[in-house]
Amino acid sequence: MTSPAAPPRTRPTPELRALAAAGPRRVVVLGSTGSIGTQALDVVRATRGLGGDGPFTVVALAAGRRSLELLAEQAVETRAAVVATSGGGDDAARLARLIGERAAAAEEGSYRPEVLHGPGAAAAVAAHPDADLVLNGITGSIGLAPTLAALGAGHKLALANKESLIAGGPLVKEAAAATGDPDALIPVDSEHSALAQALRSGTGAEVDRLVLTASGGPFRGRTRAQLEAVTPQEALRHPTWDMGLMVTTNSASMVNKALEVLEAHLLFDVPLERIDVVVHPQSVVHSMVQFVDGSTIAQASPPDMRLPIALGLAWPHRVPGAAVPCDWTRAAQWTFEPLDREAFPAVDLVKAAGERGGTHPAVFNAANEEAVHAFHDGRIRFPAIVGTVEAVLGEHEGVARPDLEAVLEAERWARRRAQELLAR
Structure with missing residues (x-):
């Protein structure tokens, strides 16, 4: 980034x-x-x-x-x-x-x-x-x-x-x-750093919903049918961030945002059904917390990872001058759009995996990594990334309370099964 x-x-x-x-x-x-x-x-x-x-x-x-x-x-x-x-x-x-x-x-x-x-x-x-x-x-x-x-x-x-x-x-x-x-x-993720900051405005009992923002990636506005024709090169043209192959592709497929939903659930103990995703192309509002009285507290700053990194290093203190702030003397517009869940089903899929718990989230992540590499190798089309993850998850029996070895074994199984499905 x-x-x-x-x-x-x-x-x-x-x-x-x-x-x-x-x-x-x-x-x-x-x-x-x-x-x-x-x-x-x-x-x-x-x-x-x-x-x-x-x-x-x-x-x-x-x-x-x-x-x-x-x-x-x-x-x-x-x-x-x-x-x-x-x-x-x-x-x-x-x-x-x-x-x-x-x-x-x-x-x-x-x-x-x-x-x-x-x-x-x-x-x-x-x-x-x-x-x-x-x-x-x-x-x-x-x-x-x-x-x-x-x-x-x-x-x-x-x-x-x-x-x-x-x-x-x-x-x-x-x-x-x-x-x-x-x-x-x-x-340290910008979204979760934003949530951690906004959550300091109230008690846990006063939190109604968490709202994670997403830039929409390079394919914002495209239908599921249109995504069939996108190329690996297009998937790597993120409009906001400069990231590695895996994270950039995950952002294009909304898998990255799906993982962030599950991460927010684990970090802040808010139920998955009370965590939303909204598309915000300007990437200035990094996430929001909605409280029970109707107030919504948002953290806003130009997209610059040095701010959440600095806060992570110094927490709970702030590092002055860590990043350039918003310039409130200039006109600006922020827009918010609902996520197209048909074109980008990853968020719903990860919520289902999170509800099942155990080793299912590990399988989601491992299968996705294999599918992303297959897409960049030219072996599958873009929507098949999440399709492969869904297929592997559907076959996984799961371990309810895994230890480290069980997590690693579930990942190994998911990678093998994903590779078998991708080979077809």
Whole structure:
């Protein structure tokens, strides 16, 4: 997700000064070379000088094997004690070499972090004993193990990896509750950050409905029949955000919004039938809470992920100048439209999966990931993405109260079954 403009210079506040004076909040960034991770490091960089080294310090970084050069640059800049890659031993050796070269060039030759590698490296980093908060910006359900590791270590978790909550909802909530910290689980998605802010306007008993906004994606206004002819290239032309292949395609199919509905249900304990989706093409109102007295509280800001990321890092405090605010001196129009549930059935489908609970949400997510890849490989048409998910869900018997292994087995089954159906 890209940001439209550089934010104004961060100004100190008493809260941020106190946070810095007490010792900076020690942060682990998972998925540091992705969109969420790079913007999180933008926020860390912008807040330096607010007392000591600033309110945040980076103790560990983790990323995939495709951006080792950027990961090495981030490591040298932040002087993270631990740096991890999901790649193998050769990748770790290359990463260590790149860090050494960049440290020497920056006259930081004494910097030698611990380098971890392999599929379990992100989870190991998430449990780092010196961390206060873990920002999980990994894409996909592979983020579940690091999510559980962070909460299991008693850390606050700023969660941008919605798939881990979708796949392991009860496990994640139990792990968060076990920390004893009511703020252990902090939403970073812009919609859920907006809801968390608006919910502070009333008590839980006063909440009537949650309203998540959706841009409508590149296919807003098209009928189900018209969606048969859309191409992968068109699906990646999102009108508001610049995201990776999976999230961008999910936004085009409304699967991303469907997952966010389930995420809101899990985060805020509001029943699924009281969570609505409305199409808002301008993407300025990020979500709303409707209260029992008829009031609706909305959070509005230009589309810039640095704002919810900064709030996630500093929660419950705000970071001044994290993003450019709305310019109220200029004329503007905001529009809202009902979701076309026939053309985009994913929201209804995920609500049904959420009502069944257990391993059904994990199956929804895993089957969708397989179908998205099939669409981009040219093997299916666009509406068949959600059609495949529906077919796999229809065959799933489910485990009502799964442990981690049951969730992972359900995902493996869903991927195999989706691949079998897609092969036809």
